[in-house]
Amino acid sequence: MHANSPVVESAQEGPHRRLSEVVERHRAHVWRQPIAAHSRQAWATLRDWLAPRSDSPLILDCGCGTGASSMGLAQRNPGSVIVGIDQSLQRLSRQGEIGDGLLQLAANAVLLRAPLQDLWRLLRADGIRPQRQLLWYPNPWPKPEHLQRRWHAHATASLAACSW
Numbered sequence: 001m002h003a004n005s006p007v008v009e010s011a012q013e014g015p016h017r018r019l020s021e022v023v024e025r026h027r028a029h030v031w032r033q034p035i036a037a038h039s040r041q042a043w044a045t046l047r048d049w050l051a052p053r054s055d056s057p058l059i060l061d062c063g064c065g066t067g068a069s070s071m072g073l074a075q076r077n078p079g080s081v082i083v084g085i086d087q088s089l090q091r092l093s094r095q096g097e098i099g100d101g102l103l104q105l106a107a108n109a110v111l112l113r114a115p116l117q118d119l120w121r122l123l124r125a126d127g128i129r130p131q132r133q134l135l136w137y138p139n140p141w142p143k144p145e146h147l148q149r150r151w152h153a154h155a156t157a158s159l160a161a162c163s164w
């Protein structure tokens with residue numbers, strides 16, 4: 001795979017000092033932002049695709065970008081189903097046309113356009129538990145004061161119970 005990303009520099013050298021406090025706050029409050037209609041539509045499409053594959057372990061490639069990593073996961077895990085999720089139509093479209101929000105990548109893999117903060121809640125509400133979730137190279141907000149912008153530390157990120 002082509003590697004041309006700049007090295008991320010940060011004054012934060014370990015877990016954020018406010019991490020426990022932020023996680024506790026998220027645990028104590030329900031996130032009330034309404035789920036977008038397009039997220040519900042994307043989830044309905046994905047649910048239909050997953051239904052006949054429900055016996056296979058589910059692996060989520062969160063913030064998959066162009067989906068290159070999802071394709072690699074599909075090849076290395078032929079007994080699993082892989083769902084690459086990203087909110088960027090532009091990035092996902094490198095693999096082909098995203099019709100109704102879903103693009104079939106391989107027999108055992110699709111790409112889905114959706115915001116993860118909605119999809120995590122929808123998965124949980126329907127009792128779907130991924131076996132694994134992967135989060136490769138999330139947008140770097142390297143400064144400690146950027147904690148609130150790190151979407152993978154979002155209130156909903158812990159909802160899809162599984163191993164990361």
Ligand SMILES: C[S@@+](CC[C@H](N)C(=O)[O-])C[C@H]1O[C@@H](n2cnc3c(N)ncnc32)[C@H](O)[C@@H]1O
Pocket residue numbers: 062063064065066069085086087088091114115116117135136137138139140151
């Ligand atoms: C730095 S890129 C990394 C892409 C890929 N994982 C990689 O390693 O090349 C971060 C990706 O996260 C996606 N992203 C950011 N916030 C998101 C959100 N709330 N829901 C879904 N995708 C999101 C962006 O669109 C982008 O493609």
